[in-house]
Amino acid sequence: MSSPWNIDQLDRRAFMAALAAVGAGSLLPASAEAQGADFKGRQLLSSGFGGSTMDIIQKAAFDPFDAATGAKSTQVPMQSAAALARMKAEAGNPQIDMYQFSGGQEAQAKSEGLTEPMKSVPNLANVPGGLKDPDGHWVTWAVIAEGIVYNKDKIPTPPTSYKDFFKPEYKGHIAFPAITNGFGMDFLVMLARTFGGGEDNIEPGFAALAKLKNETIFKAASDLPGLFGQGDIWIIPYDTGNAFKTAQSGLPVAFATPQEGSPAVPITSCIAKGAKNADVANGAINYLLKPEAQIAIAQGMRWSASNVNTKLPAELASEIPAVSQLAQLDRAKINANRAAWTERWNREIAR
Amino acid sequence: MTAARPVLDAPGTDGAAASSPRLIPYVPVLLFAPCFIIYAVLFIWPQLSLLATSFVDGNQWSVAHYQRFLGDGYYWELLGRTLFLGVITTVITLVLGLPVAYLLARMQSRWAGFLLVITTFPLLVSAVVRSFGWMVLFFRDGLVSKLVVALGLASPPFQLMYTMSGVVIALAQVLLPLMVLTLYGVFRSIDRDLELAAMSLGARPSLALWLVTLRLARGGILAGSLLVFSLAISTFATPSLVGGARAHVMSTAIYEQTIELLNWPFAAALSSILLVFVLVLALVYGRVLEGRGQTEARP
Amino acid sequence: MTIDLKSPFGALLLALTIIAFCYLLLPILVIVVAPLGSTGYLSFPPQSLTLKWYQAALNDTRYVGSFLTSLKVATITAIVSTVIGILAAHGLTRYEFRGRKFIEALFLSPLILPTLVLAVGLSIFFSRTGLLTGTARLAASHVIVCTPYVIRVSLPVFQRFDRTLEEAAQNLGATPLQSFLMVLLPVVRPAIIAGAVMAFITSFDEVVLALFLAEPSAPTLPVTIYSAVQLGFDPSVAAVSGLLVLLTMALMVIYHIFGAVRD
Numbered sequence: 001m002s003s004p005w006n007i008d009q010l011d012r013r014a015f016m017a018a019l020a021a022v023g024a025g026s027l028l029p030a031s032a033e034a035q036g037a038d039f040k041g042r043q044l045l046s047s048g049f050g051g052s053t054m055d056i057i058q059k060a061a062f063d064p065f066d067a068a069t070g071a072k073s074t075q076v077p078m079q080s081a082a083a084l085a086r087m088k089a090e091a092g093n094p095q096i097d098m099y100q101f102s103g104g105q106e107a108q109a110k111s112e113g114l115t116e117p118m119k120s121v122p123n124l125a126n127v128p129g130g131l132k133d134p135d136g137h138w139v140t141w142a143v144i145a146e147g148i149v150y151n152k153d154k155i156p157t158p159p160t161s162y163k164d165f166f167k168p169e170y171k172g173h174i175a176f177p178a179i180t181n182g183f184g185m186d187f188l189v190m191l192a193r194t195f196g197g198g199e200d201n202i203e204p205g206f207a208a209l210a211k212l213k214n215e216t217i218f219k220a221a222s223d224l225p226g227l228f229g230q231g232d233i234w235i236i237p238y239d240t241g242n243a244f245k246t247a248q249s250g251l252p253v254a255f256a257t258p259q260e261g262s263p264a265v266p267i268t269s270c271i272a273k274g275a276k277n278a279d280v281a282n283g284a285i286n287y288l289l290k291p292e293a294q295i296a297i298a299q300g301m302r303w304s305a306s307n308v309n310t311k312l313p314a315e316l317a318s319e320i321p322a323v324s325q326l327a328q329l330d331r332a333k334i335n336a337n338r339a340a341w342t343e344r345w346n347r348e349i350a351r
Numbered sequence: 352m353t354a355a356r357p358v359l360d361a362p363g364t365d366g367a368a369a370s371s372p373r374l375i376p377y378v379p380v381l382l383f384a385p386c387f388i389i390y391a392v393l394f395i396w397p398q399l400s401l402l403a404t405s406f407v408d409g410n411q412w413s414v415a416h417y418q419r420f421l422g423d424g425y426y427w428e429l430l431g432r433t434l435f436l437g438v439i440t441t442v443i444t445l446v447l448g449l450p451v452a453y454l455l456a457r458m459q460s461r462w463a464g465f466l467l468v469i470t471t472f473p474l475l476v477s478a479v480v481r482s483f484g485w486m487v488l489f490f491r492d493g494l495v496s497k498l499v500v501a502l503g504l505a506s507p508p509f510q511l512m513y514t515m516s517g518v519v520i521a522l523a524q525v526l527l528p529l530m531v532l533t534l535y536g537v538f539r540s541i542d543r544d545l546e547l548a549a550m551s552l553g554a555r556p557s558l559a560l561w562l563v564t565l566r567l568a569r570g571g572i573l574a575g576s577l578l579v580f581s582l583a584i585s586t587f588a589t590p591s592l593v594g595g596a597r598a599h600v601m602s603t604a605i606y607e608q609t610i611e612l613l614n615w616p617f618a619a620a621l622s623s624i625l626l627v628f629v630l631v632l633a634l635v636y637g638r639v640l641e642g643r644g645q646t647e648a649r650p
Numbered sequence: 651m652t653i654d655l656k657s658p659f660g661a662l663l664l665a666l667t668i669i670a671f672c673y674l675l676l677p678i679l680v681i682v683v684a685p686l687g688s689t690g691y692l693s694f695p696p697q698s699l700t701l702k703w704y705q706a707a708l709n710d711t712r713y714v715g716s717f718l719t720s721l722k723v724a725t726i727t728a729i730v731s732t733v734i735g736i737l738a739a740h741g742l743t744r745y746e747f748r749g750r751k752f753i754e755a756l757f758l759s760p761l762i763l764p765t766l767v768l769a770v771g772l773s774i775f776f777s778r779t780g781l782l783t784g785t786a787r788l789a790a791s792h793v794i795v796c797t798p799y800v801i802r803v804s805l806p807v808f809q810r811f812d813r814t815l816e817e818a819a820q821n822l823g824a825t826p827l828q829s830f831l832m833v834l835l836p837v838v839r840p841a842i843i844a845g846a847v848m849a850f851i852t853s854f855d856e857v858v859l860a861l862f863l864a865e866p867s868a869p870t871l872p873v874t875i876y877s878a879v880q881l882g883f884d885p886s887v888a889a890v891s892g893l894l895v896l897l898t899m900a901l902m903v904i905y906h907i908f909g910a911v912r913d
Contacts, residue, residue, distance in 0.1 A: 050877025077877030089773035178596040217596040222879035225691030230490035249690025350596040382741030386734040397771035447670040450663040474851040480891040484677035536841035570806030581761040
């Protein structure tokens with residue numbers, strides 16, 4: 001008596017599941033196309049990284065998105081930290097719909113209540129858990145690998161460890177970024193890890209950094225060509241992207257992965273709370289997560305891909321570390337300590 | 352200027368005999384009105400609301416942000432370094448700006464205007480790019496750093512990049528045009544006959560004449576100094592890009608609090624402290640420079 | 651020339667002037683010449699010569715677009731600042747009243763506050779009130795930063811101006827407006843021009859307020875330049891500034907040729 005009923009129920013469940021599967025498989029792209037038509041004449045404003053970086057990202061993701069949906073996407077050149085400050089100043093009435101960050105600002109933006117969750121971004125499912133916000137407020141669409149950038153002519157055997165920064169033969173030829181530069185913060189944390197500490201015990205990091213305090217300290221990535229070109233600097237803790245760019249400019253510079261691990265720096269996007277074009281922004285973020293876009297970005301910038309389905313061509317894959325090989329830093333702990341460590345760094349290292 | 356010449360030649364000496372009848376009070380009000388209204392809406396209102404946040408800690412009124420500054424030697428050192436940067440920069444621009452402005456103002460050639468425009472070239476180059484220009488010269492293998500070593504002023508390895516001296520050199524270069532422009536306007540308005548009169552009264556040429564001119568131009572010297580000083584202590588780009596982490600001054604600290612740490616209340620406290628110190632300094636400097644001249648001019 | 655340049659002291663003045671010009675122009679020379687080098691980083695003197703960085707700067711439509719935006723903002727700012735600044739400076743020197751020093755300090759104080767603090771205050775203000783839109787926001791904000799230059803530069807000249815002249819003009823039947831326009835303005839003209847030039851250039855080169863308040867789809871030239879170097883630097887960025895210097899120089903030369911024709 002109960003069995004036919006059960007079977008009936010089972011059948012109905014199976015039918016619903018089948019329907020859902022069909023929906024996910026064929027109806028969703030169809031609805032995305034339909035959405036695309038809706039964006040005709042719509043304007044999307046996103047913050048961007050400026051210069052040639054912005055051009056590469058425009059060509060890789062925003063242009064195809066515009067072509068498919070009829071939207072017009074513009075990137076507004078803005079440094080990540082300044083972008084977050086503008087986002088905060090415009091809270092509640094944002095002029096810019098979507099933000100791109102390269103220095104961990106996304107977590108702070110979320111905790112300040114400046115972001116809203118993404119909706120209907122199918123490719124979000126292909127990004128591993130550690131690279132996106134559990135509540136869907138931000139997602140990583142590229143990853144920078146940090147490590148050691150060095151002068152090949154002066155240092156013929158590639159450095160292998162963060163301990164190499166303390167080799168006496170490099171004395172006077174070492175530079176490192178200030179703590180307000182995201183890479184400077186990560187250098188401190190990696191030194192702490194190298195000498196027995198970490199995010200929970202930063203003491204060894206400061207102790208190690210104090211030994212380098214008479215070396216050159218710089219603030220901006222744009223100093224790199226000058227440091228290697230005219231500054232007589234041989235070794236700097238920096239990233240694959242800048243190593244690539246500096247080498248392209250004609251300087252004998254290469255990147256080395258330290259044995260302690262290459263820290264991963266997520267390049268993320270999020271949507272400003274109350275953004276007028278949040279729906280368009282969702283569509284654009286989906287395009288940033290597409291494997292084609294991520295391959296183009298890897299080619300132009302040497303940034304790693306975040307979508308698990310992105311398969312880099314072999315010659316690129318050998319140059320760019322996969323995200324799974326990178327060291328993940330505890331960004332929440334770093335953000336919580338940022339003010340205190342910055343204060344201490346200013347007093348103990350920069351003075 | 353030539354059109355104004357006959358007017359300037361009219362009788363009357365520098366302000367001493369001037370006395371104006373009390374004018375109807377609404378005239379100055381009308382003159383201020385446009386400026387004041389714009390300031391009230393776009394300066395006083397936004398800045399007071401920001402300033403108010405510097406007196407809030409958590410959810411209650413507090414002077415914690417000010418205590419944090421005043422009770423910490425580190426911040427006093429920062430303020431001291433900032434004011435020192437302002438003074439040195441002002442002195443350099445005065446020493447170089449006075450002769451330039453004077454010679455340009457007294458030059459008869461049409462090329463005086465051309466040379467004046469050339470002095471403003473540093474202002475045309477974006478602050479970021481300008482510091483890249485300095486960077487090329489200041490790094491260890493750069494022309495200027497090598498020159499300093501060659502002159503025996505420093506021993507190698509030496510670089511001006513990321514030092515306070517480098518910041519002063521770069522900052523004075525971009526502020527010098529402002530000093531020249533300010534002084535130029537004043538020198539042009541000083542009647543040359545006055546200088547000649549001073550000379551005929553027994554002043555020896557050259558140095559003595561120069562001193563008379565400077566005395567006449569003291570209002571411009573005050574204005575130019577305060578302009579350069581104000582900008583030297585509040586500019587962020589040059590100290591940050593040329594000075595790096597070691598030339599930490601108030602403006603870079605304010606940038607750090609505002610942009611990197613998003614601690615806007617403390618940033619507002621830092622800038623109001625800076626504002627108060629500078630206003631007091633400006634007042635003292637004005638008193639010293641104008642001296643009795645101020646009271647003479649305004650009966 | 652009132653001071654004899656052949657006297658020892660005159661020679662000293664001349665020497666200081668020459669030093670000052672070299673000092674002013676050396677880094678400009680680097681900016682104009684270094685992008686002629688073929689390397690992807692700036693070096694001075696440049697190695698093998700090329701025009702590719704200048705070409706890259708000219709071909710980048712972003713720079714042209716933002717140059718025009720900057721030109722527009724700076725022109726509006728310079729006009730408004732000069733008019734309200736000159737009126738205020740006149741009022742400050744012409745009339746004696748209680749609180750005159752206070753008003754003067756108030757009008758000049760935006761010079762001392764770091765522009766970043768102004769930018770944060772203004773951008774919260776605009777965001778909450780919704781006042782003004784587009785490029786007008788930036789121009790209005792620049793007026794606050796640029797007016798103090800006009801006031802600062804014209805105050806000493808107004809102060810030096812002999813009041814008896816204006817009174818004499820009025821005794822001869824001129825109205826206060828006439829005496830202001832026909833007697834005072836010609837005398838203070840160099841200061842007005844200096845103030846207007848400073849206001850224009852300051853607005854043209856201002857980057858912090860522009861980062862916060864520029865119309866997002868129309869960034870100014872300094873913002874475009876500033877952001878272009880965030881993730882690295884190439885010589886075409888310096889070439890943009892080099893072009894600006896060369897353009898100004900060309901305009902000056904043309905002006906002088908036409909000036910010569912007119913003479």
